[in-house]
Amino acid sequence: MSVPDHYGVLGVEPDAKAEEIRSAWRFSIEAFHPDRYANSDQRQRAHDMATRVNAAWDVLGDPARRRDYDLTLRASSSHPVAVTREVICPACLARCGVPDQRGKATDVRCPSCRASFRAYIGATLVGKPQLVWKGLRAHHVLVLLDGTRALTEVVARKLPAELALTEGGTVTVILGGRREQALFLIVHGNVTDFGWRVG
Secondary structure, eight states, rough: OOOOOOHHHHOTTTTHHHHHHHHHHHHHHTTTTTTGGGGGHHHHHHHHHHHHHHHHHHHHTSHHHHHHHHHHHHTTTSOOOOOOOEOOTTTTTOOEEEOOOTEEEEEEEOTTTEEEEEEEEEEEEEEEEEEEETEEEEEEEEEEEESOOOOOOOOESOTTTOOOOOOTTTTEEEEETTEEEEEEEEEEEEEEEEEEEEO
């Protein structure tokens, strides 16, 4: 049985003071309150996140339960837990969970529509994306590092302005089209993942 990462959900370190944990919980519960979202899909995701935030607060907000949790966390750290990443099917836009591949190119089969697509799941971003001009057209080149320390360049047609990629961040790139270019880019954070269409 895996131990939930309550500290990661609240975005605090394991040695955080009680007031810092309370402040992080209050901030997160306001940010992920379902009433803030009009779209039903976003509302459901916010509800799921608020549930995780409240579960983390129930444990970390009580000193005795936090102490027991810390002991359990230390005991389980010797047994690595498999990480599952959420990816988007480019054919039907369904979300599905796939084991982290540490950046290795992987063929994924969508459980909803049964379409197959290729993705770099859980890669590490090296440097900032480079804007490359070819004639009057531009595209971005992302350099990905996998678990074997191999580098791969992936082309994305566009990157949204609000997408602030940081070097060393964990990303998933979903490929598609005739040229196997990036269609979706998912940035994996401590608390939640954000995805954008980039192709």
